[in-house]
Amino acid sequence: MPPLSGQRRMERRWGLLMAVPAIIGFAVFTAGPMIASFLFSLTDWQIGGTPSFVGLDNYTALAGDGLFWKSLTATTYYTLGAVPLGLIIAFGVAMLLDQKVRGLPVWRTIFYLPTLVPAIANVVLWIWIFNPDFGLLNSVLRQAGLPAGQWIYDESSAVPSLIVMSTWGFGNTMVIFLAGLQGVPRHLYEAVSIDGGGPLRRFWHVTLPMMTPTIxxxxxxxxxxxxQVFNQAYVMTEGGPNQATLFYVYYLFRKAFIESEMGYASALAWVLFMIIMVLTFMMFRNARRWVYYEMAGAR
Amino acid sequence: MKRRDLLKMGGLAALGATAACGGGADTAGKVPLQFMYWGSTFEQKAIAKMLQAFERKRAGVRVTPLFTPDEYDVKLNTLVAGNRMPDVGYVPMAMSFRLAEQGKLLNLFPYLKKYPQLAGYLPDAYLWSGQDRLHGVATANEIELLWYSRPAVAEAGIAPPPADAASAWTWDQLVQNAYKLTVDQSGRHPDQPGFDPKRIRRFGVSCSLTYAPAWYGFLRGNGGDFADEAGRRCLLDTPEAIEVFQNLQDLVYEHRVAPGPGQLAATGDEVPGTSILLKTRRVAMVVDGHWSLLDMNESKADYGIGVLPKYAEPYTTTQVAGASAVFAGTKHVEEAVELFAFHIDPRYVDLYAKGLWMPQERKYYEDQAAIDSWTRNDSHPPEFRTAVVDYAREHGVPAFGNRVKDMTTISSDLLTPALQEIESGKRPAAEVLREVTPKITSRLRGWQHTQGL
Structure with missing residues (x-):
């Protein structure tokens, strides 16, 4: 490495100095606790007691813990519903907002607004919407002569209800889609039009492929x-009815802070971390097949 | 989630700072104590007043209140983990047994002689973690009652629920009266043709299935219990237990006189307070704890108090409350124990006269002058003497939730989900209970220790 010029050295020093708060923050509030929680996960530790080393016992205990599997199933169910539905709705609305219509900024604001509602206020609002007696949802259904539901108060409809609720906060996803849509080169659309393609073809052959990185x-x-869904289970359902909405992080919270089984809860946290890591890895592997990067060579 | 965490941490930091100030405010050479507690704003004020009274009585002591209305478990756990526990305070009941096992709570047993007041509580109030190991006392005695709306009862033309145990309604009488009290939007009762169960204006009665103190009196009154004497076998599959739970399920789905899950909900599992339910006449009779009295009076509801319907015996659940304890780390043991006795002394805390708490000292149920000292005021209706004081003294069974080992985990893992299933009405109580009982049995580790003084 060639010796740095005075200016470069100074820049480097200042650069590091400026990054120090972030580095300290990461070390103290993220890396440190992560290492600690990994060590805890190898112990049997209740808050206030003395940790005793138990090796991988917490991890092997998970395999036989019916509630662990229940929570994993509930969370997977929720993810499989909420993610695709959220993507489709956000994409759809982004497409609408990408049109040239009057009052566009107003529409964009309106669709983004729910995202700004604080998480807990949002949850309380939906509790009212789901109320079986006087809730908005059932009132509308009754008016339309349709059968009303028990929503979050019934074991079978609780998770689907929460999935529907999750789509409400699609604002951030929508904004990213909107940005992506505006980055689609116009000349490609023109090319399809010249070849006589209608809106459907434009969508299928241009919009969708060009949007795959954003998707x-x-x-x-x-x-x-x-x-990592938590709020809904914590505030709305307390994991019920009959454990239907016992989401993974809520179960972890219960183990850690209600039953104060810190060792076990830490093991739960690490398993979740690994699950998410493996899923992300798989998605990246799979991405090569369907994600199109215009500048793929430059990656 | 992240932001919430951050806020929580901020809260904890603030709490830590307050704690630090508490320790550092020892400028005048006073003994510093910290008192940690939760509760409504009303309770916050009452406790603060009590602490000031204590400071006046013990001039050399300065008490810092650590009012912690939310996430009490989490915050107390954090203080325990950081070894910065308060001196005296509330402890969630299940946690108190854990902390006692870990040696974090002071054993009060050696102090019973020196402070005779501590020896005068109701036997069920004491919390034992082993032979001669007394780690605390339930903060207040609370019992379950049948609250009712006087106008609703008058409108239905029925006699109000009896206020003394000797003439308590049978379950069938409760059901019959609930029929008369239940009306749909067009004024029909459940036994009339055309009754619309989807549009009920007023429910006759409501009694929680998932909140154990609400039904434990029925269970015991019917000769059943949660667990056998050894606390190793769950008894929820006995005919006595099945009858009680089937009856509760039938209130909703068979008789349609009680609300099902979610029907009263306003915010999550939080049903509006009983005083609101009665005042708005949404429900005519509600099974709920004595503590509702404060809200009843504050909201000026036109209420009455009755005893619960009886099975073989007219029982009600008592000792439905959190624990209070002295923390083992306190540097000022004498002062802390004195504060402990002081904080549940009806002479200094107006929460008794206001209707939130019931005393733990035996004399307040037996001695006429003592009874009058907390019940002869505007907050306590005339029927209070028989419906609450006598009822608690003669017919109380202590809540099992505090007395069965590992009950918190057993509840959240097994019991509550099963009760929610009964509540949903999809399967008869017998089926659900027969399925869950062996599972609960496999988790039982006995009752907590109890002993006389």
Whole structure:
């Protein structure tokens, strides 16, 4: 490495200095706790007690823990519903908002607004929407002469209800799609039009392929996010009815802070981390088959 | 989630800072104590007042209140983990047994002689973690009652629920009266043709299935129990237990006089307070704890208090409350124990006269002057003496949730889900209970220790 010039050295020093808060923050609040939680996961530790080393016992215990599997199933079910539905709706709305219509900024604001509602306020709002007696959803259904549902109060409809609720906060995904849509080169659309292609062909042959990197990004972020779903179970259902919405992170929270089984909860956290890592890895491997990068060579 | 965490941590930091100030405010050479507690704003004020009274009585002591209304378990756990526990305070019941096992709570047993007041509580109030190991006392005695709306009862033309145990309704009488009290939007009762169960204006009665203290009195009154004497076998599959739970399920689906899951919900599992349900006449009779009295009076509801319907015996659940304890790390043991006795002394805490708490000292149920000292006021209706004081003294069975080992985990893993299934009405109680009982049995590790003084 050639010796750095004075200016470069100074830049480097300042650069590091400026990054120090972030580095410290990462070390103290992310890396440190992660290492600690891994060590805890190898112990039997209740808060206030003395940790005793148990090796991989917590991990092997997970395999026989019916609630662990239940929570994993519930979370997977939720992810499989919420992610595709969220992507489709966000994409659809982004397409609409990409049209040249009057009052576009107003529409964009309206569709983005729900995202700004604080998580807990959002949850409380939906509790009211789902109320079987006087909730908005059942009132509308009754008006239309349709059968009303029990929504989050019934074992079989609880997770689907929460999936429907999850789509409400699609604003961020939509904005990313919108940005992606605006980056699709116009000349490609023109080329399809010249060849006599209609809107459907334009969508199928231009929009969709050009949008695959954005879809992929939102897919990964969506899966990682929904696997950590917590608020709904915590505030709305407490994991019920009959454990139907016992989401993974809620189960972890219960183990850690209600039952104060910190060792076991740490093992749960690490298993979740590994699950998400493997899923992300698989999605990236799979991405080569369907994600199209215009500048693939330059990657 | 991230942001929430951050806020929580901020809260903890603030708490830590308060704690630090508490320790550092020892400028005048006073003994510093910290008192940690939860509760409504109302309770916050009452406790703060009590702490000031204590400071006046013990001039050399300064008490810092650590009011922690939310996430109490999490915050107390954090303080325990950081070894910065308060001196005296509330401890969630299940956690108190864990902390006692870990030696984090002071054994009060040696102090019973020196502070006779501590020896005068109701036997069920004491919390034992082993022979002669007394780690705390349930903060207040609370019992389950049948609250009702006087106007709704008058409108239905029925006699109000009896206020003394001797004349308690049978279950069938409760059901019959609930029929008369239940009306749909067009004014029909459930036994009339055309009754619309989807549009019920007023439910006759409501009694939680998932909240154990609400039904434990029925279970015991019917000769059943949650577990056998050894606390090793669950008894929820006995005919006595099945009858009680089937009856509760039938209130909703067979008789249609009680709300099903979610029907009363306003925010999550939080049903509006009983006082609101009665005041709006959404429900005519509600099984709920004595603590509702405060809200009843505050909201000026036109209520009455009755005893619960009886099976073979007219029982009600008592000792439905959190624990109070002295923490083992306190540097000022004497002062802390004195504060402990003080904080549940009806002479200094107005939460008894206001209707939130019931005393733990035996004399407040037996001695006329003592009874009058907390019940003869505007907050306590005339029927209070028989419906609450006598009822608690003669017909109380202590809540099992505090007394069965590992009950928190057993509840969240097995019991609550099973009860939710019964509540959903999809399967008869017998089927659900027969399935879950052996599973609960496999997790039982006995009752907590109890002993006389």
């Amino acid at each position: 992929f990004y939102n897919l990964v972020v969506g899966v990682v996010g929904t696997f």
